[in-house]
Amino acid sequence: MLEIVWVFGALLCLGVAKGxxxxxxxxxxxxxxxCEVTAESAAIVGxxxxxxxxxxxxxxxxxxxxxxxxxxxxxxxxxxxNSSLVQGGYEAITMPSGVPYAVDFAPLFAxxxxxxxxxxxxxxxxxxxxxxxxxxxxxxxxxxxxxSNPPAPSTGGWTSDPVTGRSFYxxxxxxxxxxxxxxxxxxxxxxxSTSTPTWTSETPGSPLLSAAQMVxxxxxxxxxxxxxxxxxxxxxxxxxxDTLGTYRDMSQIFIFDIASQTWxxxxxxxxxxxxxxxxxAGVSSAPDDTSFQILIYGGYNLRFGNPANxxxxxxxxxxxxxxVTPPNPDPYGRWEHTCVVWQDAQMLVVGGLMKLSGGNxxxxxxxxxNSSHPPLVVIDTSDFTFQSQFSxxxxxxxxxxxxxxxxxxxxxxxxxxxxxxxxxxxKLDAIFSKTVPKAQAPTSFAAVPAATGSTAANNANVxxxxxxxxxxxxxxxxxxxxxxxxxxxxxxxxxxAAFLLLRHRRRKAxxxxxxxxxxxxxxxxxxxxxxFVKHKPGLGEGRRHPNxxxxxxxxxxGVVNExxxxxxxxxxxxxxxxGARVVELNGSDTLVETxxxxxxxxxxxxxxxxxxxx
Numbered sequence: 001m002l003e004i005v006w007v008f009g010a011l012l013c014l015g016v017a018k019g020x021x022x023x024x025x026x027x028x029x030x031x032x033x034x035c036e037v038t039a040e041s042a043a044i045v046g047x048x049x050x051x052x053x054x055x056x057x058x059x060x061x062x063x064x065x066x067x068x069x070x071x072x073x074x075x076x077x078x079x080x081x082n083s084s085l086v087q088g089g090y091e092a093i094t095m096p097s098g099v100p101y102a103v104d105f106a107p108l109f110a111x112x113x114x115x116x117x118x119x120x121x122x123x124x125x126x127x128x129x130x131x132x133x134x135x136x137x138x139x140x141x142x143x144x145x146x147x148s149n150p151p152a153p154s155t156g157g158w159t160s161d162p163v164t165g166r167s168f169y170x171x172x173x174x175x176x177x178x179x180x181x182x183x184x185x186x187x188x189x190x191x192x193s194t195s196t197p198t199w200t201s202e203t204p205g206s207p208l209l210s211a212a213q214m215v216x217x218x219x220x221x222x223x224x225x226x227x228x229x230x231x232x233x234x235x236x237x238x239x240x241x242d243t244l245g246t247y248r249d250m251s252q253i254f255i256f257d258i259a260s261q262t263w264x265x266x267x268x269x270x271x272x273x274x275x276x277x278x279x280x281a282g283v284s285s286a287p288d289d290t291s292f293q294i295l296i297y298g299g300y301n302l303r304f305g306n307p308a309n310x311x312x313x314x315x316x317x318x319x320x321x322x323x324v325t326p327p328n329p330d331p332y333g334r335w336e337h338t339c340v341v342w343q344d345a346q347m348l349v350v351g352g353l354m355k356l357s358g359g360n361x362x363x364x365x366x367x368x369x370n371s372s373h374p375p376l377v378v379i380d381t382s383d384f385t386f387q388s389q390f391s392x393x394x395x396x397x398x399x400x401x402x403x404x405x406x407x408x409x410x411x412x413x414x415x416x417x418x419x420x421x422x423x424x425x426x427k428l429d430a431i432f433s434k435t436v437p438k439a440q441a442p443t444s445f446a447a448v449p450a451a452t453g454s455t456a457a458n459n460a461n462v463x464x465x466x467x468x469x470x471x472x473x474x475x476x477x478x479x480x481x482x483x484x485x486x487x488x489x490x491x492x493x494x495x496x497a498a499f500l501l502l503r504h505r506r507r508k509a510x511x512x513x514x515x516x517x518x519x520x521x522x523x524x525x526x527x528x529x530x531x532f533v534k535h536k537p538g539l540g541e542g543r544r545h546p547n548x549x550x551x552x553x554x555x556x557x558g559v560v561n562e563x564x565x566x567x568x569x570x571x572x573x574x575x576x577x578x579g580a581r582v583v584e585l586n587g588s589d590t591l592v593e594t595x596x597x598x599x600x601x602x603x604x605x606x607x608x609x610x611x612x613x614x
Contacts, residue, residue, distance in 0.1 A: 033058065033059040033084035033085070033369075033374075034056060034057075034058055034071070034084055034085040034090065034375075035057055035058065035059050035084040035085075035368075035369035035370075035371075035374060035375060036056065036057035036064070036351065036365050036368060036369050036370070036375055037051060037054060037055070037056055037057075037085070037337075037350055037351030037352075037375050038054055038055050038064070038336045038337070038351050038352060038353055039053070039054040039055060039104035039105055039336045039351075040052065040053050040054030040055075040056075040105075040338055040350070040351055041053050041054070041105060041106055041107065041108035041338060042108065042338040042339070042340050042350060043108045043109070043110040043115060043160070043340065044075065044110070044340050044342065044441075045110050045111075045112070045113065045114070045115060045133045045162070046112075046113065046133040046134060046442050046443065046444060046445045047074065047075050047076045047442070047443035047444045048072045048073060048074055048075060048133065049072070049073045049075055049340055049342075049348060049350075050070055050071065050072050050108065050115055050133075051070070051071040051072075051073075051338075051350065052070050052071070052101065052106070052108050052115075052117060053100070053101055053102075053103045053104065053105070053106045053108070054104055054105070054336075054351070055104075056069075056071075057365075057368045057369050058369075059084070059369055063367065063368040063369075064367075064368065066101060066102040067101065068094065068095045068099070068101045069092050069093065069094060069095060069101070070092075070093040070095055070115075070131060071085070071090055071091070071092055071093075072090060072091040072092075072093060073085065073089075073090045073091075074089070075342055075348075075390075075392060075443075076392050076443060076444055077089075077392065078389060078390060078391055078392065079389070079390050080376075080388070080389060080390070081376070081377065081378035081386070081387040081388050081389045081390050082374060082376070082377055082378070082386065082388060083374050083376050084369075084374045084375065084376070085350075085375060085376055093131070093136075095138070096129075096138050096140075098129060098140060099117050099129045099138070100117050100118070100119035100122065100129070101117075103119050103121070104336075105155070106118060106119050106120065107120065107158035107167070107169050109158070109160050109167035109190055109192070110160045110162050110167070111160070111162045111163075111164075111165040111167075111192050111193070112162050112163065112165075112441050112442055113132055113133055113134045113442070113445075114130050114131065114132045114133065114134075114192065115130065115131045115133065116128050116129070116130050116141075116167065116190065116192060116197070117129045117130070117131070118169070118190070120156065120169065120171055126142065126143055127140050127141060127142055127143060128140075128141055128143050128190070128197060129141070130192075133445060134442075134445040141196075141197055142196060142197075143190075143196070143197050143198065143199055144196050144197070144198040144199070155171055155172060155209075155210045155211050156169055156170050156171020156172060156209045156210070156212070156214075157169075157170050157171070157209040157212045157213055157214030157227055157230070158170070158214060159214050159215050159216045159225060160216065161216045161223055161258075162441055163439045163441065164193060164222075164223075165191060165192040165193035166189055166190070166191050166192075166193070166258070167189070167190045167192070168187060168188070168189050168190075168214070168216075168225055168256075169187070169188045169190075170186075170187045170188070170206060170207070170209045170214060170225075170227065171209060171210070172208050172209065172210045172233050186201050186204075186206045187201070187206045187225075187256060187263075188200070188201055189201075204263070205262070205263035206263060207227065207254045207263070208232065208233055208234060209227055209230055210230045210231050210232070210233050210245060210277075211229075211230040211231060211277035211278055212227060212228065212229045212230025212231075212248070212277070213227065213228060213229050213230070213279060213280070213281040213296065214226070214227040215227075215281055215282070215283050215294055216283070217283055217292050217294070217316060218285065218289070218292070218435055218436040218437075218438065219292065219316065219317065219431060219432050219434065219435060219436070220257050220258065220259055220431040220432070220434055220435075220436070221258075221259040221431075221434055221436070222257075222258040222259040222436065223258050223436050224255055224256060224257050224258060224431065225254075225255070225256040225258070226253060226254070226255055226294065226314075226316070227253070227254040227255075227256075228248070228250060228252065228253050228254065228268075228314070229248060229250055229275065229276060229277070229279060229296075229299070230247075230248055230277050231244075231245030231246060231247055231248060231275075231277060232245050232246050232247075232248050233245045238303070239302070239303075244302070247274075247275030247276065247277070247301060247303070248275055249272075249275060250268070250272050250273045250274070250275055250276075250321065251267050251268045251269070251272045251321075252265065252267065252268075253265070253266050253267070253268050253314075253319060255428070255431075257427075257431050260427075262427075264425055264427070264428055265424070266319055266419060266423060266424060266425075266428060267319070267419070267424070268314060268319040268320065268321050268419070269319070269320055269321070269419065269420050269421070270320040270321040270322055270405070271312065271321045271322055271323040272321045273296070273308075273310070273312045273321060273323070274301055274304075274308075275301060276299030276300060276301050276308055276335075277299060277300055277301075277335070278298075278299055278300050278335040278336050278337075279296050279297065279298050279299030279300075279308070279335070280296065280297055280298060280299075280337055280338050280339035280349065281294055281295065281296045281297075281339070282294070282295055282339050282340060282341035282347045282381075283295075283341060284341060284344040284345070284381045284396055285344055285438065286398045286408075286411070286412030286414065287396070287397065287398075287411050287412050288411055288412035288413060289412065289435045289438070290408065290412040290413060290414040291315055291316065291317070291318070291398065291402070291406055291408070291412060291414040291416075292315070292316040292317075293313045293314075293315055293316075293381070293398070293399075293402060294313065294314040294315075294316065295311060295312075295313050295324075295341075295347060295379070295381055295384075296311065296312050296313075296314070297310075297311050297334070297337075297339060297347070297349055297379065298310075298333055298334040298335055298337060298349075298352065299333075299335055300333075300335035300336075305360070306333060306355055306356070306357055306358060306360070307332075307333030307334055307335045307353070307354070307355050307357055308333045308335075308357060309325075309329050309330055309331065309332060309333035309334070309357040310323065310325040310329065311323075311324045311325045311326070311329075311379070311384055312324065312325075313399075313401075313402055315402055315405070315406050315414075315416075316432070317416070317417060317418055317419075317432035318405075318406050318414070318416035318417075318418065318419060318420070319418075319419045320405055320406060320416070320419075320420070322401060322402055322405050324384040324399065324401050324402075325384070326384055326385050326386070330373075330377075330386070331356060331357060331358075332354045332355060332356055332357060332364065332373055333354070333355060333356075333357035334349070334352035334353065334354050335352055335353055336351070336352050336353050337349055337350060337351045337352025337353075338350050338351065338352075341381065342390075342392070343392075343394075343395075343396065344381065344396035345380070345381055345382060345394045345395055345396035346378055346379065346380060346381060346387070346390060346391075346394055347378070347379040347381055348376065348377075348378055348390065349376070349377045349378070349379065350375055350376055351375045352375070353365060353366065354370070354373050378390045380394065381396060381399070382396055382397050382398075382399055382410075383399055383400075383401075384399065384401070397410035397411065398410050398411070398412055398414075417429075417432070417433070418432065
């Protein structure tokens with residue numbers, strides 16, 4: 001099988017050109033680090049993490065200031081996992097007048113190319129500001145169905161499904177903390193899949209969310225929204241106060257099925273965390289999509305008077321809470337922070353107020369930066385440890401702490417298809433029996449010219465006219481040149497293809513000879529037992545490599561595209577070994593599988609030894 005992979009690179013030149021909107025690249029300095037962020041919102045688009053809203057502090061500048069700036073961090077590079085934001089370099093993009101920035105936790109909606117900035121408290125709802133990451137352009141976009149826009153809800157939960165371009169917001173009216181029954185404003189959906197975004201209202205059965213979390217999960221026909229935590233603004237019993245709501249029990253889970261536009265409730269079991277507000281949450285999916293892990297970190301509970309420094313996973317579809325706090329957690333808890341998950345494998349936690357968890361000490365960053373507790377930390381979602389470095393290529397596997405509870409192993413294979421005591425509605429069984437296929441979002445965009453709109457069009461016309469007039473060539477001459485170029489191009493492609501095919505065959509023959517010399521047999525057939533192939537040592541995390549795989553059933557060979565850090569084959573061109581295990585054998589990684597059944601390491605070694613003895 002011939003695989004030709006073309007890799008294109010781009011050199012990005014950063015600057016301000018005439019006709020473009022202004023922006024600054026903040027160069028890394030020992031002073032000037034962006035060293036504190038609170039109550040901001042975050043989203044990932046095009047392989048970059050964006051931060052907006054909230055308050056920012058700089059080492060040699062503003063302290064807890066509102067900044068009319070969109071901050072961007074490139075996630076396609078390695079940087080320190082416990083640092084101020086400039087450790088990896090960041091871009092500061094100036095916002096045009098009118099973009100909401102002086103707002104805490106304002107929804108930052110996203111699709112695969114564009115960010116949308118929504119201020120729930122705004123009375124102007126017939127437009128929404130957008131920033132197109134692929135073209136680096138701002139636009140105040142008209143929104144259809146303005147009459148159904150959110151009725152100024154606040155302190156809610158929000159999430160996006162970037163693939164479909166649908167974003168969701170569920171909050172409470174501004175007056176929700178008064179002691180009276182509050183009518184829910186309902187779930188609001190912003191659809192940005194068309195040229196004119198549209199608001200729709202999904203009111204029936206919507207719960208009230210206040211300082212809670214809501215995430216999108218790829219379960220069901222079109223995905224589901226899962227909401228939990230925060231306070232119930234209609235319940236004032238816990239503190240007997242007109243202005244304080246009661247913390248929701250974290251076993252109470254709200255589910256919105258997008259396909260049927262229906263809300264459901266279910267009860268989670270396990271290590272149910274104490275109620276909290278202002279936590280952050282992110283989702284990772286098992287390699288085989290048999291489970292989804294919602295990881296939460298931090299948060300605040302007024303009754304205890306201190307923030308949380310713990311971590312919990314809500315595993316779906318079992319709806320089981322699992323405490324996964326590492327053995328030596330940071331003693332300082334966080335709240336009013338945000339987090340995003342990169343490629344299922346890493347959670348980037350940004351900002352927040354910090355205070356000794358379980359103590360009565362002060363907020364250590366209340367007045368600005370704290371050098372011992374920078375705003376950025378990185379959590380490996382495969383084992384819940386804090387990482388000293390963010391690595392773009394780190395891959396995800398189901399954590400042992402999770403599969404010990406839900407069954408299966410690091411690849412998935414969860415045996416729990418629902419809650420411990422079953423769903424309270426049979427429709428939920430049907431919903432969670434299906435999964436939306438995972439779509440790969442773009443992780444980068446090519447550089448674009450600074451000139452846009454009519455300026456770009458005029459420039460193009462000028463260049464075209466100048467080129468035509470300066471050559472003085474007739475139409476026939478130009479056509480002849482074009483035809484000759486086409487023939488030359490075709491011949492070049494044919495020669496290149498022939499060369500690559502010959503090289504591929506030579507490499508394939510050499511590789512087969514290497515395998516035959518190692519195993520002492522010219523072929524691997526189904527009558528000989530399990531198939532195996534020796535891999536080069538040190539494959540590492542997600543590295544590409546040319547190792548061949550021979551199928552025991554005589555189906556030929558394929559190319560393994562990726563092996564993760566735990567030795568799991570993630571992809572293979574062809575069929576047969578997706579998710580097979582790599583076991584250690586005499587210092588080299590060896591892939592072993594047979595007839596759909598994976599061999600244990602001992603079985604593999606014993607079988608190989610028998611083959612070696614003849």
